[in-house]
Amino acid sequence: MHLLNYFQGRRVTNGISPKSVLIVNKLRTKPVVDAIDTLLSYIRKNYPDVQIYHENRPDIPQGVKVWKPGPDAAKIDLVITLGGDGTILHASSLFKVGAVPPVLSFSMGTLGFLLPFHIDDYTKAIDSAFAGRITVLHRMRLSCTFKDSGGDRIDTKAEDWQVMNEIALHRGSSPHLNTIDVFVDGQHLTEAVSDGLIVSTPTGSTAYSLSAGGPIVHPSLSAIVLTPICPRSLSFRPLVFPSSSSITLKISKRSRAPAGLSMDGQTSHVLNPGESVTVRASLHPIPCINRSSITEPDEMREAGEGAGPGKEDDWVRDINNLLQYNATFRSKALTRHQRT
Amino acid sequence: MHLLNYFQGRRVTNGISPKSVLIVNKLRTKPVVDAIDTLLSYIRKNYPDVQIYHENRPDIPQGVKVWKPGPDAAKIDLVITLGGDGTILHASSLFKVGAVPPVLSFSMGTLGFLLPFHIDDYTKAIDSAFAGRITVLHRMRLSCTFKDSGGDRIDTKAEDWQVMNEIALHRGSSPHLNTIDVFVDGQHLTEAVSDGLIVSTPTGSTAYSLSAGGPIVHPSLSAIVLTPICPRSLSFRPLVFPSSSSITLKISKRSRAPAGLSMDGQTSHVLNPGESVTVRASLHPIPCINRSSITEPDEMREAGEGAGPGKEDDWVRDINNLLQYNATFRSKALTRHQRT
Amino acid sequence: MHLLNYFQGRRVTNGISPKSVLIVNKLRTKPVVDAIDTLLSYIRKNYPDVQIYHENRPDIPQGVKVWKPGPDAAKIDLVITLGGDGTILHASSLFKVGAVPPVLSFSMGTLGFLLPFHIDDYTKAIDSAFAGRITVLHRMRLSCTFKDSGGDRIDTKAEDWQVMNEIALHRGSSPHLNTIDVFVDGQHLTEAVSDGLIVSTPTGSTAYSLSAGGPIVHPSLSAIVLTPICPRSLSFRPLVFPSSSSITLKISKRSRAPAGLSMDGQTSHVLNPGESVTVRASLHPIPCINRSSITEPDEMREAGEGAGPGKEDDWVRDINNLLQYNATFRSKALTRHQRT
Amino acid sequence: MHLLNYFQGRRVTNGISPKSVLIVNKLRTKPVVDAIDTLLSYIRKNYPDVQIYHENRPDIPQGVKVWKPGPDAAKIDLVITLGGDGTILHASSLFKVGAVPPVLSFSMGTLGFLLPFHIDDYTKAIDSAFAGRITVLHRMRLSCTFKDSGGDRIDTKAEDWQVMNEIALHRGSSPHLNTIDVFVDGQHLTEAVSDGLIVSTPTGSTAYSLSAGGPIVHPSLSAIVLTPICPRSLSFRPLVFPSSSSITLKISKRSRAPAGLSMDGQTSHVLNPGESVTVRASLHPIPCINRSSITEPDEMREAGEGAGPGKEDDWVRDINNLLQYNATFRSKALTRHQRT
Numbered sequence A, B, C, D: 001m002h003l004l005n006y007f008q009g010r011r012v013t014n015g016i017s018p019k020s021v022l023i024v025n026k027l028r029t030k031p032v033v034d035a036i037d038t039l040l041s042y043i044r045k046n047y048p049d050v051q052i053y054h055e056n057r058p059d060i061p062q063g064v065k066v067w068k069p070g071p072d073a074a075k076i077d078l079v080i081t082l083g084g085d086g087t088i089l090h091a092s093s094l095f096k097v098g099a100v101p102p103v104l105s106f107s108m109g110t111l112g113f114l115l116p117f118h119i120d121d122y123t124k125a126i127d128s129a130f131a132g133r134i135t136v137l138h139r140m141r142l143s144c145t146f147k148d149s150g151g152d153r154i155d156t157k158a159e160d161w162q163v164m165n166e167i168a169l170h171r172g173s174s175p176h177l178n179t180i181d182v183f184v185d186g187q188h189l190t191e192a193v194s195d196g197l198i199v200s201t202p203t204g205s206t207a208y209s210l211s212a213g214g215p216i217v218h219p220s221l222s223a224i225v226l227t228p229i230c231p232r233s234l235s236f237r238p239l240v241f242p243s244s245s246s247i248t249l250k251i252s253k254r255s256r257a258p259a260g261l262s263m264d265g266q267t268s269h270v271l272n273p274g275e276s277v278t279v280r281a282s283l284h285p286i287p288c289i290n291r292s293s294i295t296e297p298d299e300m301r302e303a304g305e306g307a308g309p310g311k312e313d314d315w316v317r318d319i320n321n322l323l324q325y326n327a328t329f330r331s332k333a334l335t336r337h338q339r340t
């Protein structure tokens, strides 16, 4: 667990330029395609020794090598994502084995929770990243083990999946509630009769878990959040566990419905009565490059009171700007125009 | 922060008997007085070399030395509390400087969240503690720094207080809401217009913070919880921070009310507009002896599946038994008798 | 709207015995079948002029007439249900046109929210009902109108459905959130991005709406509750409208998912982007016979202070017994036995 | 109860001009004083027969008569308030006996929940009100009866008070929780261990009750909301009762703290263990003139689809504009400027 925190917020100063870069995108919209072209030209011109990779697709740009995930995958030193939050979740899903390289994420003009950089700022961001003038936030991930009703391990593809946001069990389109037994470190905690349960990372605490009523957990904390979805109980509350805990969700034999499994919003398989999933902190967090770590000398001076340069917390800004956290009731003066 | 976790759940096996014991109680009811007598006899008979201390009071038992908290206090190897949860909070308040000795807490027959042992089980509990056959849960505490509106430190007695549950700011009997600026690591997080704010430890997450809508946080996690009390906003949610964060609450100059300060339920002073308090994890947690750590060999065999011997988590049992966590709606069969 | 309240809690004293009784059950378990037999014998013996009806099934008891819902259905003076809460919901679904006869509901030994009578008490309950010595609670229902994206009415079977609990829209097994525009009396209220929305009666406020975080609304109030399911917003709160309001839910053209429709827990059809449903209070509530209305003279005397005889509110008892409403934290004395 | 709804939203078309107007303000700031002068001149010039009244103060304007509340008070046909929401609450507190005249409320440039009119629009608002071209919203009020521990009525000034928002009981600056027994129509509902309880009108549902977690209830519904303040229970939920209910709050004999009483935010007396208050819907709601009822012919045409002219609901606009109800997470395009 402590490893997860190790580089938390530390400035990475080795200054050794990445030799291989993986570009990740989900959509093929014109802005995304254009942005990839621009990035490619820029990297080739300024960092000619760098090998650029891309997932296999019919139309990958010239000179870019195809990259396939798996044990034999080519080593990647830096991941660049272009798109929304879902693109980073997708990038995370590509790295199931071993350590994950640092991720530099560009938004395409739309704000996102996991998107520190605006595509227009690409030169500054890339130069800083290649020069190692960055800090990273190690975003925790969760991994899963599945067992059948006899207690034997089930081999599923989801097994290797490591989620950045959450694992969610949900009755889906079954009309009936499901009954799930929850165990913590092997000890029975409770029997949940509900629409489903969410086991979330701190990163995921602002995603589905938040909608279901969960607390907002700072992503630099190593913790696991358990949030019920529409429980048939007045007294079910979200729980926050240390990241050393293992959480087992077992579909009760008397559950009236199976539970569909979603991992970071991707539908996986269905768990039937008697089957279970055990969730643990993964050994391999995602090192996300902080926006605030990329500051030019003169911006530092401007920063003024409050957090010092490079210390500002993107998260504080995001929960205010994106979630409109604690927007207080308006009682400001009105112009006549607004009154109608 | 990592220090706090260091011994978390580790079995302490040095086997060196404590040389000095401090007995703490708040009430002087007959059961408490009788229990103290019983404990005294037992310790004197079985551990004759141990010096027993007690806070200064007119009626402390013969042979017991008076103990005064402070820098010159006699060294204590073990604290024994007798009473409710409030008695442990009181014991915590006696140790403001330096490390805290392990605490063995007896309930007087009434369940409590911080009370692992029933007084009737005193022989087993004391023998195990004296033999070092115990594990402890290091319960985090919070410490405070106060500043006036000029930013200068204010010298208050509350400054040295280290709370186990929480620091709460509340408008008290003022009819008006107060306005408090919240800063995290020096960065402005939000302006809270509310009845007040709670900064809580994981231990305190089942106390006042829970009533105000906060999540339940496992006490072995090192984290700080910020929970608003009746905020005038639809979008204020509880927040969970890493224990390395510092949280500053500053009464806004335009606050219509000052804020009364409570520490672990004890009223302290009032913070006026412009004044602030900064809360940080204390270096000195309270090592609380776990009930589940005291198991006899034959009990271990009985435990069966689930958590292994000595590994059971008192907390799971407590949130179920004491908080009636997730009590599902009853639909059990009824006898005729119950139907009326 | 006022009509709904008209007989609320009024003692119905006409004393005119019902001439036709409809028996409703969902399950065919042995206890249910036996109970039907017992009821049949009792009614035949004591009220020989009464015609008994049952829904069409292969195995309906001898002498019982088949009853088919619809405009030409035989007139029913009293409905008797045997089973769980779902059986009453099913009985409600049989009466889509015109007024509903009073409903006498027996539980099969399992508590339920809509189940006032235990089957063992059948003689007293039936005699009181046949003698008109009862009061009823008029439980409000909701009715729906469906429109396609051009604003034209869609003819669906769900149209005639009148729900006792709620109409729920849910993304079901779609991985994506849906976007629903909510209108109140034709005025745009909000755009909801969520798992779904619930429009509930006060009766339904203790069903799905409660699990989703809605308030508990007394069933004698005429009101409509709108409760979001896992909304992607910090500031969505349940709303309570007068029963004169009409609530329109329109799947936004930019919704990423359609919305599956459930009525009283029964899956109906799917609403696609552009389609809408308008919900209004139905003119035809369900007159449910109150348990507390059936009191024998001597029980009245015993009742003592508090609510007078026949005035006790079943609902108060139910939210305490069934929902374990406001179960306070235990701190009662423990016997040794309980401590382990 | 039905009376309360009687004129709900009905257009009042008698066209009979008020003969007496009471002007109410709390603050004496320059904008308020100037606005009063402007209103006075306008009314005198255009409605010379109208007698204007004001509460007794050293500096009331020339020609204005002093008005004293009470049974012998001069009859008022229209109340005009100038100030914030608190000014209307104050106006309500002046009418403790008998029916209340319609209230026309002007904001001084600051939005408020109970403030339909901006002071700049005074001519249109006053002309419409004097011509009777208005609709009113009858906002329910609550009245109280106090009893001592022997069950005898206590004569307090609060008795005659009729609140528009809520009655709140709170431990205030007592460190201890209070224990309050709640009765509904004489039947014991629950024992609340908490910071306090709120009994609120639908109008008050967007005030203190909302901050404590209560639902938003449309002000045209006749209902009573019970919301706990920081209850020591996981399973306490807000409750909504019909306005025909009577709610009794009795401080338990074993309460560790008395409960301070606030009525519409004004501190009243303290209730000690054994004492109680019974809350009922008042017979005298406040007829508040709707903003949307004042529409000029050409505006009506512009209104377009949705609610028709004069039918728009101020409340929908207010919960969106003032409470920022369901503000969805932002993901709009950003200009470069906003990104820093």
Ligand SMILES: NC(=O)C1=CN([C@@H]2O[C@H](COP(=O)(O)OP(=O)(O)OC[C@H]3O[C@@H](n4cnc5c(N)ncnc54)[C@H](O)[C@@H]3O)[C@@H](O)[C@H]2O)C=CC1
Pocket (backbone or CB within 6 Å): A084, A085, A086, A087, A089, A112, A113, A114, A165, A166, A203, A204, A205, A206, A207, A208, A209, A211, A212, A263, A264, A265, C175, C176, C177, C194, C195, C229, C230, C231, C232, D331
């Ligand atoms: N009712 C709800 O709130 C639901 C939420 N989700 C969330 O959607 C996620 C998948 O996201 P997409 O693939 O983009 O699907 P999507 O395109 O359906 O987007 C879901 C929304 O969640 C946002 N989001 C994703 N991760 C976030 C985070 N860590 N913090 C704050 N916001 C975040 C995205 O920006 C997007 O606005 C899942 O991991 C789950 O957390 C999924 C289903 C229901």
Ligand SMILES: NC(=O)C1=CN([C@@H]2O[C@H](COP(=O)(O)OP(=O)(O)OC[C@H]3O[C@@H](n4cnc5c(N)ncnc54)[C@H](O)[C@@H]3O)[C@@H](O)[C@H]2O)C=CC1
Pocket (backbone or CB within 6 Å): B084, B085, B086, B087, B089, B112, B113, B114, B165, B166, B203, B204, B205, B206, B207, B208, B209, B211, B212, B263, B264, B265, C331, D175, D176, D177, D194, D195, D229, D230, D231, D232
């Ligand atoms: N509305 C509320 O829930 C309020 C709660 N409190 C809590 O009371 C605490 C002081 O306790 P006492 O001196 O015993 O006062 P007290 O005698 O007034 O007891 C408060 C209750 O809180 C329980 N409690 C204390 N610490 C707890 C914990 N960590 N987890 C679960 N339950 C706990 C106690 O057993 C007792 O039932 C404060 O630290 C504060 O957390 C204080 C004021 C209001």
Ligand SMILES: NC(=O)C1=CN([C@@H]2O[C@H](COP(=O)(O)OP(=O)(O)OC[C@H]3O[C@@H](n4cnc5c(N)ncnc54)[C@H](O)[C@@H]3O)[C@@H](O)[C@H]2O)C=CC1
Pocket (backbone or CB within 6 Å): A175, A176, A177, A194, A195, A229, A230, A231, A232, B331, C084, C085, C086, C087, C089, C112, C113, C114, C165, C166, C203, C204, C205, C206, C207, C208, C209, C211, C212, C263, C264, C265
């Ligand atoms: N997450 C949740 O809480 C969900 C709840 N439901 C509810 O189930 C209802 C259908 O019930 P069944 O056909 O019996 O399905 P079911 O057999 O799946 O039972 C649902 C549970 O809800 C209870 N229930 C039903 N109506 C109630 C009411 N008015 N107040 C309190 N409890 C009530 C039943 O006793 C049963 O325990 C739906 O109308 C919906 O309200 C449906 C889906 C999810």
Ligand SMILES: NC(=O)C1=CN([C@@H]2O[C@H](COP(=O)(O)OP(=O)(O)OC[C@H]3O[C@@H](n4cnc5c(N)ncnc54)[C@H](O)[C@@H]3O)[C@@H](O)[C@H]2O)C=CC1
Pocket (backbone or CB within 6 Å): A331, B175, B176, B177, B194, B195, B229, B230, B231, B232, D084, D085, D086, D087, D089, D112, D113, D114, D165, D166, D203, D204, D205, D206, D207, D208, D209, D211, D212, D263, D264, D265
């Ligand atoms: N924690 C909280 O939310 C608290 C709220 N209050 C509320 O303040 C009210 C007294 O108001 P003031 O005399 O103006 O005191 P105040 O000047 O302290 O204002 C309280 C705030 O509540 C707003 N408000 C008042 N009535 C409202 C309503 N019906 N709906 C929406 N917002 C409303 C006011 O505009 C103002 O912003 C009390 O009746 C109580 O409801 C009082 C104490 C604590």
